[in-house]
Amino acid sequence: MEQQYEALFTPWKIGNVEIKNRIVMCPMGGTSLFGWMEPNHFDKVAAEFFLERANNDVGLIIPGIAPLRDTIGGRWLYQNPRMFRQLKPYMDTFHKTGAKLFVQLTAGFGRSFAITEALSVLLRNKALGTLAKPIVDASYICASPSPLPSRWAEDVMCRQVTKEEIHQMVEAFAKTAKLCKEAGVDGVEVHAVHEGYLMDQFTLPYTNFRTDEYGGSFENRYRFAVETVQAIKAACGKDFPVSLRYSVVSKTKGLCSGAVPGEEYTEVGRDMAESEKAARYLQEAGYDMLNADNGTYDAWYWAHPPQYMPQNCNLDDVAHIRKFVDIPVVCAGRMTPEAAAEAIADGRIDAMGVARQFLVDGQWVRKLREGRTQDIQPCICCHNACFPLAHYKGVANDETFEDASHMARCALNPATMQGHKFDIVPARTPKKIAVIGGGIGGMEAARIATLRGHHVTIYEKSHQLGGVFVAAAAPDFKEKDKELIAWYRRQIEALKIPVVYGTEITDASALDADEIIVATGAKARTLPLKGGERAMDAVDYLLGKETGEQVLIIGGGLSGCEIAYDLFRKGKKPVIVEAKNDLMAVRGLCLANSSYLRDFFQYQKVPVYLESTVAEIREKDAVIRGKDGTLTTVPADSVILSVGYTPAPALPAGRHVHVIGDACKVGNLRTVVWQAWSVAEKL
Template sequence: MVLVTKDVQKRDVSRLFTPTHIGKLKLKNRTVMAPLGLVGYNDARGGFNKNIQELYIRRAKGGVGMITVGLVAVDYQDFFDLSLPCPLYDPIDFTKTSKIMLEQIHNYGTKAICMISAGMGRSAFPGVSKQMWAPSEQENRFDPKKHHRAMTKAEIQQTIEDYAKGALICKKAGFDGVEIHAVHEGYLLDQFTMAFFNQRQDEYGGSLENRLRLPIKIVKAIKAKCGADFPVSLRYSLKSFIRHLREGGLPGEHFVEQGRDIEEGLKVAKIFENAGYDMLNVDAGTYDAWFWNHPPMYFEKKGIYNEFGAKVKAAVNIPVAVAGRMDDPEAINEAFDAKIDLVEFGRPLLADPDLVNKIKADDWEDVRPCISCHDGCLDRLAKGLPYSCTVNPETGHEAEYKLTQPLTKKRVLVIGGGPAGLETAYICGTRGHQVTLLEAQDHLGGAVIPGSQPSFKQDDYQLLVWFERQLHKMTNVTVKLNAPATKRDFNDPNYDTIVVATGSKPIMVDFGSKQMLKAETVLMAPNKAGNHVTIIGGGLVGCETALWLQRKGKQVTVIEMSDQLCGGPEHTPFANWEMITELLPFEGVTVLTETKVDHVEGTTVFAQDKQGRSKQINGDTVICAVGYKANDPFVNLLQTADKETYQIGDAVKPGKIMNAIWDAYYIAKDI
């Protein structure tokens, strides 16, 4: 079986490669690298370390028109020292490391602006805010037991001055402009602008004019210090999507907006234009509706901010930029049809640094897709780690990881064609080894094939298509399907190195019924499920299967032993976890947490809740989705083989796509 790429419609995106301006700043094309948090990418004096310099330089080489370098702390008032780069901590070091980076970025004809931030206010992750301040006294977004105090007017004035000083240092360092972080996502400045969070009684609270005073004073202070022609952009969320405190409104849901609604948002956009902002970088959402700002795959539609950018563009005369999973020709053209000026790529540029050049060459099939999993980027940031990328382990390590040609070309056998095996073959093939990949089934992909069947998981499938295409182009890589490995392969003198990537198998618990189905079975053949489905196991596979079947018109019940679906936000990136756990009940799925299955009779499930009360869940289909176990049939041969051998990915311990790819990369780059 050969994997089939999706049909890419409306591929002509030539408008993306026309020049444009932000004020008097000319850009060679209309592509922008969106700002991303720089946790862990600072040096010992608050400048940019070598890894982040090389990351941005690599994207400039990849063709992007402008890079938004950020997130950078305007000062360490509310950020802990050296948690991010910062222009005011050591201006000499910040300037030096900026210049080293910018002169190479500029050599590619790419412009760069610096996003500077005053902090998160009540949206701070517990333990990462020094001052614990906000516009007015309130609870922390994530931990209501923690409280933020109101900023004093002296602290507000100091923040304004710090923005102006920081912007001037950025200008002297060679940046082409700055972006203010942010009246967006519920960060500190955004909290000032919303009556929902701002209960101040002074000139910074009350009326809309007062609530906008801080971001307006900031742009005026920067212009006064840096000059009227120095571009100042604003990261701006048109609509907040706050249903209630700590609750976001879902796509298609009718609710009363507690934050900024579109009517007020358009009024605010005009005010910001008149105040002197040169560009609005538009999206939607807040930390209370975090999945809007960091869209998981469950949105399905790409270009989710186009509708908001279009409304803003109709209201203002300055340039408008949008991001939001824009790695799709239809989304790009939809943006330009709406007169939006610039298209931003964040996560897609982490997945493929050559994205822009490949789009320009109409090589969409060669774009390594972002799968919107957040495991390699946002989840690492939330844990205080430098962001990288699930599908591209080199991201953030461009200065450290260089794929070198080995002194001795080896004959490498890869057993298993799932993501770990595919990455191993790709990296070994790229480095010049002679590679043979054996796959027991008639197709590549392993467990990702059933996992990618839901419509919202198509990017997972496209990742497999990408791998297959890259391997097909390599004359030194041979892929054999319907070719299960045997002991003979381990003893074959034609192989110098063996990498076992045999993946994992679903666990089937014996609950007493022979009629239970594996989640993989139903994902590959949904017609095998009846109209009333009970899924035992509320992990990621169980929940995604439930959402997909519910959308197909089934009535689904999910039973989970623990108190959290998908392992909770500790196991699943917060935006993804929050969205799917809210989508399930919103779309009609019955969710039973803290409920333990006792036994199954036919297709009826008998269980107990945490109070010990018996439950009987009737249905016509029962699906088991309780997890996976390693598939390691060659473990003994690995221990006795007389050659270089490795076991990687799910064959060692079941995990996510990221674990499989990263395991494979680290092994394959050094074979």
């Protein structure tokens, strides 16, 4: 182990429970031991997932939220004793790893529940909502401290939680925690005075307008959280540890409006002054640990930071709040082992919280301890599979039911949380496989096929591996993308996969191969614009083509917005023109990622023209046509075209020719990697 990481591998205590090291696997939606979007049960897939990570040196594991009451069917967790009987022998096996496990229990989501369009209908139409109640009680699921608009469908109002329902939830926390304790669970975590979930909404002035004992004063707003821990301690004993998921500062300007790093703003949620008081108050109520970061669903990028957010983005705030309590404090949010180890050694925090890195590489803690950091496959914070909850104008949560019911999967590791669907098994008959294209899809297909025992050769027309992802990783905030490319290149070298550079394959007969995988990506679309010859392609810009001061980007979406963000960071003056009514109307693009860019552009006053097109590009400016036909002239020293891509397969699909990734259908990194696995595992 490198000396700089030693502090991470020292023991510590939560109450009387000793944890062997300072690395905490934080909870992620979809990883509950009790199931997620189905009737509660002992989830064997999740159990196996956690056991593997426990066997790879994690100190404390906290599975994802377990709703006290089923989302579908409405049964309380404590009403399923069989589930807890199954949990007990699992905990006996789990403890043999030396790790500890807390179960996270949630009161619910309130206005933050990511309702889909189908569910929003049940809230808009009371008759339909009443008919659906025995199966899905949308009114209960979204019930909030006060009548509030949904975060995901702003025209839908969420009803107020009744006092009777609060008391039922407090009782359910206690009953469920007791069953967890009897099953051998080491502690529970209360979800949450955190991220703008239901209990947090009670604590925040901008979401709690109640006039009863659960609203108004500081003590009333925190009453729900206090009564919960007191009930758990009464049922389980004062020595049974209870952690609290906690947001130090809300970083919120208003409903659906967050504050980006460095922005001066007026806090409408929990500011630092209140947090100093609240942290101490919650400790005195009985909580034994704060599992902390920042944010709400209105400033979601603090709790689910994309690559645009700084690494260790919550560390300073969490370290500050540590001064006001005597219980351990965990910090999460793009944490790096280096910064975490230093902060732990200095006594600024007690442990490092990590979530999505465990999805992409379940062995990363062991690799870190063994000094094999270059073998760790990095998480790139894309949220393409772990949290693909997209929201844009006119659409609630534009997520498929398949994704909603199977969150916490991984774009880069299809095997994560999918049972044994993507197991890598030896090939019955080793074959010669030619992979055309050395981008991410080609490298992944070659890697999996080689691990299965096939003999693979990659043919790459350029002189480096990485494909279009080299351009995508070019901006300075894409350090994790760069690390991913480097990881893939090391894997290809370690597996001794031959790479033939500078070779473009257009004829299958030229290859000595039993099977051919085509992974040649896509080509950029163009537009028939007057003056269009002045525009450069997005990839050309990302690979280093210079621009002037005033830069017009034609096309929003993720690529166009990231280019505008990169230009602004370089001191340029970008303008975005997008034909749709929202900058990023893209399925699978998590709201945590897209809302950061929207909020950043609004804060920095980056001009955005929606429902607009470019009528003409001229020498020093461009003409924009609005939805109503109005023409606007904007300065444009340079123009970047970012209007999507079309598949560009080097060879057509055939009996022994398999086209994957963007060469098959343009998608994102998840679609590329998952298809690479699917094809490589069938050969």
